[in-house]
Amino acid sequence: MVHFFTFWFRLKVTLFVVFMVVWTSSFAQEFHLYDTMQQLEARISQASDATLVINFWATWCKPCVEELPCFDDLKEQYCGYDIQILLVSLDFKSQVEKKFIPFLRAQKIKSEVALLADQDVNTWIPRIYEDWDGAIPATIVVRGNRRKFSLGKFSSLEELDAFVSPFLLDTTTPLKPVTCRGK
Amino acid sequence: MKSLNLPTIILLVSAAFWFFSWKSAPAGYIVGDKAADFSLKNVDGSIVSLSDYKDAKGYLVVFTCNHCPYAQIYEQRIIDLHKKFAPLGVPVIAVNPNSPLxxxxxxxxxxQKRARLKKYPFAYLFDEEQTVMSQFGATRTPHVFLLDSNRVVWYIGAIDDNPESPSLVKNRWVEAAVNALLLGDCPxxxxxxxxxxxxxxxxx
Known part of the structure:
Protein backbone atom coordinates (compact mmCIF):
# COMPACT_ATOMS: atom_id res chain seq x y z
CA MET A 1 0.00 0.00 0.00
CA VAL A 2 2.73 2.42 0.94
CA HIS A 3 4.42 1.72 -2.40
CA PHE A 4 1.24 2.32 -4.26
CA PHE A 5 0.69 5.72 -2.69
CA THR A 6 4.23 6.87 -3.15
CA PHE A 7 4.06 5.81 -6.80
CA TRP A 8 0.94 7.85 -7.47
CA PHE A 9 2.19 10.70 -5.37
CA ARG A 10 5.45 10.78 -7.28
CA LEU A 11 3.64 10.57 -10.59
CA LYS A 12 1.41 13.45 -9.64
CA VAL A 13 4.32 15.58 -8.53
CA THR A 14 6.26 14.77 -11.71
CA LEU A 15 3.31 15.56 -13.92
CA PHE A 16 2.74 18.80 -12.06
CA VAL A 17 6.36 19.85 -12.50
CA VAL A 18 6.31 18.96 -16.21
CA PHE A 19 3.09 20.91 -16.62
CA MET A 20 4.48 23.96 -14.83
CA VAL A 21 7.67 23.95 -16.91
CA VAL A 22 5.78 23.65 -20.19
CA TRP A 23 3.27 26.25 -19.11
CA THR A 24 5.78 28.86 -17.97
CA SER A 25 8.01 28.35 -21.01
CA SER A 26 5.09 28.89 -23.35
CA PHE A 27 4.67 32.16 -21.49
CA ALA A 28 8.23 33.25 -21.65
CA GLN A 29 8.36 33.11 -25.43
CA GLU A 30 5.38 35.35 -25.92
CA PHE A 31 7.19 38.65 -25.48
CA HIS A 32 10.40 40.35 -24.50
CA LEU A 33 10.37 42.70 -21.57
CA TYR A 34 12.61 45.72 -22.10
CA ASP A 35 13.13 47.70 -18.92
CA THR A 36 15.27 50.28 -20.60
CA MET A 37 15.49 51.98 -23.96
CA GLN A 38 19.03 50.61 -24.34
CA GLN A 39 17.61 47.11 -24.56
CA LEU A 40 15.21 48.12 -27.30
CA GLU A 41 18.00 49.93 -29.14
CA ALA A 42 20.13 46.79 -28.93
CA ARG A 43 17.28 44.86 -30.53
CA ILE A 44 16.98 47.51 -33.27
CA SER A 45 20.66 47.35 -34.14
CA GLN A 46 20.41 43.54 -34.32
CA ALA A 47 18.27 43.97 -37.41
CA SER A 48 21.34 45.32 -39.29
CA ASP A 49 20.28 45.54 -42.95
CA ALA A 50 16.83 44.05 -42.57
CA THR A 51 13.81 46.32 -42.88
CA LEU A 52 12.52 46.62 -39.33
CA VAL A 53 8.96 47.83 -38.81
CA ILE A 54 8.36 48.94 -35.21
CA ASN A 55 4.85 49.67 -34.06
CA PHE A 56 4.19 51.32 -30.69
CA TRP A 57 0.87 50.26 -29.20
CA ALA A 58 -0.95 49.31 -26.02
CA THR A 59 -3.83 47.03 -25.11
CA TRP A 60 -5.80 50.07 -23.87
CA CYS A 61 -5.42 51.92 -27.16
CA LYS A 62 -8.33 51.05 -29.42
CA PRO A 63 -6.97 52.19 -32.80
CA CYS A 64 -3.70 50.38 -31.98
CA VAL A 65 -5.50 47.11 -31.35
CA GLU A 66 -7.52 47.54 -34.55
CA GLU A 67 -4.44 47.86 -36.74
CA LEU A 68 -2.40 45.06 -35.12
CA PRO A 69 -3.54 42.32 -37.56
CA CYS A 70 -2.24 44.45 -40.47
CA PHE A 71 1.31 43.87 -39.25
CA ASP A 72 0.93 40.10 -39.29
CA ASP A 73 -0.56 40.40 -42.77
CA LEU A 74 2.32 42.59 -43.94
CA LYS A 75 4.83 40.05 -42.77
CA GLU A 76 2.95 37.36 -44.66
CA GLN A 77 2.75 39.47 -47.79
CA TYR A 78 6.52 39.96 -47.79
CA CYS A 79 7.26 36.42 -46.85
CA GLY A 80 10.76 35.64 -48.07
CA TYR A 81 11.88 39.26 -47.88
CA ASP A 82 14.28 40.49 -45.25
CA ILE A 83 11.62 42.17 -43.15
CA GLN A 84 11.09 42.08 -39.40
CA ILE A 85 8.08 43.24 -37.43
CA LEU A 86 8.36 44.33 -33.82
CA LEU A 87 5.27 45.29 -31.87
CA VAL A 88 6.36 47.35 -28.87
CA SER A 89 3.67 47.65 -26.25
CA LEU A 90 3.65 50.56 -23.81
CA ASP A 91 1.36 48.79 -21.37
CA PHE A 92 2.11 49.15 -17.69
CA LYS A 93 4.43 46.54 -16.26
CA SER A 94 2.12 46.10 -13.29
CA GLN A 95 -0.61 44.84 -15.58
CA VAL A 96 1.43 42.25 -17.44
CA GLU A 97 -0.15 39.24 -15.74
CA LYS A 98 -3.64 40.60 -15.49
CA LYS A 99 -4.11 42.27 -18.85
CA PHE A 100 -1.17 41.94 -21.20
CA ILE A 101 -0.59 38.18 -21.32
CA PRO A 102 -4.32 37.32 -21.56
CA PHE A 103 -4.56 39.83 -24.42
CA LEU A 104 -1.67 38.24 -26.33
CA ARG A 105 -3.25 34.81 -25.86
CA ALA A 106 -6.65 35.93 -27.08
CA GLN A 107 -5.35 37.85 -30.11
CA LYS A 108 -2.97 35.13 -31.32
CA ILE A 109 -0.47 37.68 -32.61
CA LYS A 110 2.22 36.06 -34.73
CA SER A 111 4.70 38.95 -34.86
CA GLU A 112 7.46 39.53 -32.36
CA VAL A 113 6.09 41.36 -29.32
CA ALA A 114 7.94 43.39 -26.73
CA LEU A 115 6.91 45.46 -23.75
CA LEU A 116 8.91 48.61 -23.13
CA ALA A 117 8.69 49.56 -19.46
CA ASP A 118 11.16 52.46 -19.47
CA GLN A 119 9.32 55.16 -17.52
CA ASP A 120 11.66 57.93 -18.59
CA VAL A 121 9.43 58.60 -21.56
CA ASN A 122 10.50 62.18 -22.09
CA THR A 123 14.05 60.97 -22.72
CA TRP A 124 13.44 57.93 -24.85
CA ILE A 125 10.71 59.19 -27.21
CA PRO A 126 12.98 61.57 -29.15
CA ARG A 127 15.57 58.79 -29.45
CA ILE A 128 13.04 56.86 -31.51
CA TYR A 129 12.06 59.84 -33.61
CA GLU A 130 12.74 63.52 -32.95
CA ASP A 131 9.33 64.85 -34.05
CA TRP A 132 7.27 62.26 -32.19
CA ASP A 133 5.62 63.58 -29.05
CA GLY A 134 4.40 60.27 -27.67
CA ALA A 135 0.89 59.77 -29.00
CA ILE A 136 0.10 56.22 -30.09
CA PRO A 137 -0.38 54.38 -32.36
CA ALA A 138 2.92 55.31 -33.98
CA THR A 139 5.06 53.33 -36.40
CA ILE A 140 8.63 53.65 -37.62
CA VAL A 141 10.47 51.80 -40.34
CA VAL A 142 14.19 51.38 -39.84
CA ARG A 143 16.76 50.14 -42.27
CA GLY A 144 20.39 50.89 -41.59
CA ASN A 145 20.53 54.64 -41.03
CA ARG A 146 17.19 55.37 -42.67
CA ARG A 147 14.13 55.98 -40.54
CA LYS A 148 10.60 56.94 -41.46
CA PHE A 149 7.84 57.78 -39.01
CA SER A 150 4.07 57.65 -39.14
CA LEU A 151 1.65 58.83 -36.45
CA GLY A 152 -1.80 57.34 -36.12
CA LYS A 153 -3.55 54.24 -37.32
CA PHE A 154 -3.13 52.57 -40.70
CA SER A 155 -6.67 51.89 -41.81
CA SER A 156 -5.71 49.09 -44.20
CA LEU A 157 -2.93 46.74 -45.20
CA GLU A 158 -2.54 48.78 -48.44
CA GLU A 159 -1.85 51.93 -46.44
CA LEU A 160 0.74 50.18 -44.28
CA ASP A 161 2.26 48.55 -47.37
CA ALA A 162 2.61 51.94 -49.11
CA PHE A 163 4.45 53.23 -46.03
CA VAL A 164 6.84 50.30 -45.72
CA SER A 165 7.42 49.12 -49.30
CA PRO A 166 9.86 51.91 -50.36
CA PHE A 167 12.29 50.42 -47.85
CA LEU A 168 11.96 47.00 -49.46
CA LEU A 169 12.10 48.04 -53.11
CA ASP A 170 15.87 47.91 -53.37
CA THR A 171 15.99 44.54 -51.70
CA THR A 172 16.95 42.27 -54.55
CA THR A 173 14.75 39.29 -55.36
CA PRO A 174 13.27 37.67 -52.32
CA LEU A 175 15.11 34.70 -50.90
CA LYS A 176 13.82 31.58 -52.56
CA PRO A 177 10.39 30.03 -51.84
CA VAL A 178 9.69 29.75 -48.20
CA THR A 179 6.56 28.14 -46.91
CA CYS A 180 4.54 30.94 -45.52
CA ARG A 181 2.31 30.38 -42.60
CA GLY A 182 -1.39 30.87 -42.96
CA LYS A 183 -3.12 31.50 -46.27
CA MET B 1 26.97 86.75 -61.82
CA LYS B 2 27.25 84.77 -65.03
CA SER B 3 26.99 81.58 -63.03
CA LEU B 4 23.39 82.48 -62.19
CA ASN B 5 21.95 80.51 -65.09
CA LEU B 6 18.46 79.07 -65.18
CA PRO B 7 19.13 75.71 -63.48
CA THR B 8 20.90 77.46 -60.62
CA ILE B 9 17.99 79.84 -60.14
CA ILE B 10 15.50 76.95 -60.19
CA LEU B 11 17.63 75.13 -57.66
CA LEU B 12 17.84 78.15 -55.38
CA VAL B 13 14.13 78.87 -55.60
CA SER B 14 13.19 75.28 -54.86
CA ALA B 15 15.72 75.18 -52.03
CA ALA B 16 14.10 78.31 -50.59
CA PHE B 17 10.68 76.70 -50.86
CA TRP B 18 11.95 73.55 -49.24
CA PHE B 19 13.54 75.52 -46.44
CA PHE B 20 10.47 77.59 -45.68
CA SER B 21 8.10 74.66 -45.93
CA TRP B 22 10.31 72.87 -43.43
CA LYS B 23 10.27 75.89 -41.15
CA SER B 24 6.49 76.10 -41.12
CA ALA B 25 6.02 72.35 -40.84
CA PRO B 26 5.43 71.99 -37.08
CA ALA B 27 1.78 73.01 -36.94
CA GLY B 28 0.55 74.59 -33.75
CA TYR B 29 2.12 76.75 -31.09
CA ILE B 30 5.61 76.57 -29.75
CA VAL B 31 6.76 78.12 -26.48
CA GLY B 32 6.83 81.91 -26.91
CA ASP B 33 3.95 82.07 -29.40
CA LYS B 34 0.86 84.08 -28.57
CA ALA B 35 -2.25 81.89 -28.56
CA ALA B 36 -5.50 83.07 -30.05
CA ASP B 37 -8.48 83.27 -27.71
CA PHE B 38 -11.34 80.87 -28.41
CA SER B 39 -14.99 80.35 -27.53
CA LEU B 40 -16.22 76.84 -26.90
CA LYS B 41 -19.26 75.26 -25.35
CA ASN B 42 -18.86 74.19 -21.73
CA VAL B 43 -20.57 71.13 -20.21
CA ASP B 44 -22.98 73.48 -18.38
CA GLY B 45 -24.20 74.86 -21.72
CA SER B 46 -22.44 78.23 -21.45
CA ILE B 47 -19.89 79.50 -23.96
CA VAL B 48 -16.45 79.97 -22.40
CA SER B 49 -13.53 82.09 -23.62
CA LEU B 50 -10.16 82.72 -22.02
CA SER B 51 -11.07 86.42 -21.77
CA ASP B 52 -13.94 85.47 -19.42
CA TYR B 53 -11.35 84.82 -16.71
CA LYS B 54 -10.93 88.45 -15.73
CA ASP B 55 -8.17 88.29 -13.12
CA ALA B 56 -6.30 85.29 -14.48
CA LYS B 57 -2.53 85.36 -14.18
CA GLY B 58 -2.37 82.45 -16.58
CA TYR B 59 -4.29 79.55 -18.07
CA LEU B 60 -3.70 75.82 -18.00
CA VAL B 61 -5.30 74.67 -21.25
CA VAL B 62 -5.47 70.89 -20.95
CA PHE B 63 -6.54 68.81 -23.94
CA THR B 64 -8.13 65.74 -22.44
CA CYS B 65 -11.10 63.46 -22.99
CA ASN B 66 -13.34 60.79 -21.52
CA HIS B 67 -12.23 57.60 -23.20
CA CYS B 68 -8.42 57.65 -23.14
CA PRO B 69 -6.93 55.59 -20.30
CA TYR B 70 -4.05 58.05 -20.01
CA ALA B 71 -6.51 60.92 -19.64
CA GLN B 72 -8.32 58.89 -16.97
CA ILE B 73 -5.08 58.14 -15.16
CA TYR B 74 -4.36 61.87 -15.04
CA GLU B 75 -7.92 62.99 -14.30
CA GLN B 76 -7.45 63.34 -10.55
CA ARG B 77 -4.13 65.09 -11.06
CA ILE B 78 -5.82 67.61 -13.40
CA ILE B 79 -8.49 68.25 -10.76
CA ASP B 80 -5.75 68.73 -8.15
CA LEU B 81 -3.90 71.17 -10.41
CA HIS B 82 -7.04 73.29 -10.68
CA LYS B 83 -7.66 73.17 -6.93
CA LYS B 84 -4.10 74.21 -6.26
CA PHE B 85 -3.62 76.90 -8.89
CA ALA B 86 -7.08 78.38 -9.60
CA PRO B 87 -6.97 80.26 -6.27
CA LEU B 88 -3.56 81.60 -7.34
CA GLY B 89 -5.01 82.86 -10.61
CA VAL B 90 -4.12 80.01 -12.97
CA PRO B 91 -7.25 77.91 -13.63
CA VAL B 92 -7.48 74.71 -15.65
CA ILE B 93 -9.52 74.93 -18.84
CA ALA B 94 -10.08 71.40 -20.12
CA VAL B 95 -10.80 70.88 -23.82
CA ASN B 96 -12.01 67.68 -25.43
CA PRO B 97 -10.63 67.70 -28.98
CA ASN B 98 -11.93 64.30 -30.12
CA SER B 99 -14.58 63.62 -32.70
CA PRO B 100 -17.46 61.55 -31.29
CA LEU B 101 -17.83 60.15 -34.81
CA GLN B 112 -21.51 66.24 -19.31
CA LYS B 113 -21.98 62.91 -17.54
CA ARG B 114 -18.30 62.55 -16.72
CA ALA B 115 -17.96 66.12 -15.50
CA ARG B 116 -20.94 65.60 -13.20
CA LEU B 117 -19.79 62.19 -11.99
CA LYS B 118 -16.25 63.31 -11.23
CA LYS B 119 -17.35 66.77 -10.01
CA TYR B 120 -15.00 68.67 -12.34
CA PRO B 121 -14.23 71.99 -10.65
CA PHE B 122 -13.07 73.45 -14.01
CA ALA B 123 -14.63 74.21 -17.38
CA TYR B 124 -14.74 71.18 -19.68
CA LEU B 125 -15.14 72.46 -23.23
CA PHE B 126 -16.07 70.66 -26.42
CA ASP B 127 -13.92 71.51 -29.45
CA GLU B 128 -16.50 70.16 -31.86
CA GLU B 129 -15.03 71.77 -34.98
CA GLN B 130 -11.51 70.75 -33.88
CA THR B 131 -10.23 74.24 -34.69
CA VAL B 132 -8.75 74.97 -31.26
CA MET B 133 -6.94 71.64 -31.25
CA SER B 134 -5.46 72.46 -34.70
CA GLN B 135 -4.49 76.00 -33.68
CA PHE B 136 -2.73 74.78 -30.55
CA GLY B 137 -1.22 71.78 -32.30
CA ALA B 138 -2.51 69.37 -29.67
CA THR B 139 -1.76 65.84 -30.82
CA ARG B 140 -2.62 63.69 -27.84
CA THR B 141 -4.65 63.49 -24.66
CA PRO B 142 -3.66 64.62 -22.13
CA HIS B 143 -1.62 67.50 -23.60
CA VAL B 144 -1.02 70.63 -21.51
CA PHE B 145 -0.40 74.21 -22.69
CA LEU B 146 0.43 76.82 -20.04
CA LEU B 147 -0.35 80.39 -21.14
CA ASP B 148 0.33 83.62 -19.28
CA SER B 149 -2.23 86.40 -18.87
CA ASN B 150 -1.36 87.71 -22.37
CA ARG B 151 -1.94 84.21 -23.77
CA VAL B 152 1.75 83.71 -24.50
CA VAL B 153 2.72 80.02 -24.32
CA TRP B 154 5.14 79.22 -21.48
CA TYR B 155 5.06 75.43 -21.36
CA ILE B 156 3.87 72.57 -23.58
CA GLY B 157 3.81 68.93 -22.62
CA ALA B 158 3.09 66.39 -19.93
CA ILE B 159 1.83 66.87 -16.38
CA ASP B 160 4.60 64.82 -14.76
CA ASP B 161 6.99 61.98 -15.48
CA ASN B 162 5.10 59.00 -14.09
CA PRO B 163 1.61 58.24 -15.37
CA GLU B 164 1.39 54.84 -13.72
CA SER B 165 2.18 55.73 -10.13
CA PRO B 166 1.60 59.26 -8.82
CA SER B 167 3.63 58.37 -5.72
CA LEU B 168 6.75 57.68 -7.81
CA VAL B 169 6.68 60.97 -9.70
CA LYS B 170 10.07 62.67 -9.72
CA ASN B 171 9.30 65.72 -11.84
CA ARG B 172 6.04 67.65 -11.61
CA TRP B 173 6.60 69.58 -14.81
CA VAL B 174 3.32 71.49 -14.96
CA GLU B 175 3.47 72.50 -11.30
CA ALA B 176 7.05 73.67 -11.74
CA ALA B 177 6.07 75.61 -14.86
CA VAL B 178 3.14 77.36 -13.15
CA ASN B 179 5.30 78.22 -10.15
CA ALA B 180 7.91 79.63 -12.51
CA LEU B 181 5.25 81.64 -14.35
CA LEU B 182 3.94 83.10 -11.09
CA LEU B 183 7.49 84.21 -10.25
CA GLY B 184 8.09 85.49 -13.78
CA ASP B 185 10.80 82.91 -14.48
CA CYS B 186 11.11 80.77 -17.59
CA PRO B 187 10.08 77.18 -16.87
Missing part, protein backbone atom coordinates in the same frame (compact mmCIF):
# COMPACT_ATOMS: atom_id res chain seq x y z
CA UNK B 102 -14.66 58.20 -34.05
CA UNK B 103 -15.09 57.78 -30.30
CA UNK B 104 -18.74 57.91 -29.18
CA UNK B 105 -17.56 58.04 -25.54
CA UNK B 106 -16.25 61.55 -26.20
CA UNK B 107 -19.58 63.08 -27.21
CA UNK B 108 -20.88 66.25 -25.57
CA UNK B 109 -23.48 64.29 -23.59
CA UNK B 110 -20.85 61.87 -22.30
CA UNK B 111 -18.64 64.82 -21.35
CA UNK B 188 12.73 74.53 -17.29
CA UNK B 189 11.97 72.33 -19.12
CA UNK B 190 9.39 74.22 -21.15
CA UNK B 191 8.63 71.26 -23.43
CA UNK B 192 8.17 67.58 -22.58
CA UNK B 193 6.93 64.47 -24.33
CA UNK B 194 4.66 61.77 -22.98
CA UNK B 195 2.69 58.74 -24.02
CA UNK B 196 -0.96 59.44 -24.74
CA UNK B 197 -3.85 58.72 -27.09
CA UNK B 198 -3.79 60.40 -30.48
CA UNK B 199 -6.40 63.11 -30.98
CA UNK B 200 -9.25 61.54 -32.94
CA UNK B 201 -9.83 63.72 -36.01
CA UNK B 202 -13.20 63.51 -37.65
CA UNK B 203 -13.29 61.75 -41.01
CA UNK B 204 -12.87 64.04 -43.98
Missing amino acids: IVPEDSYEEM SPDFTRAVGCTVKRKPR
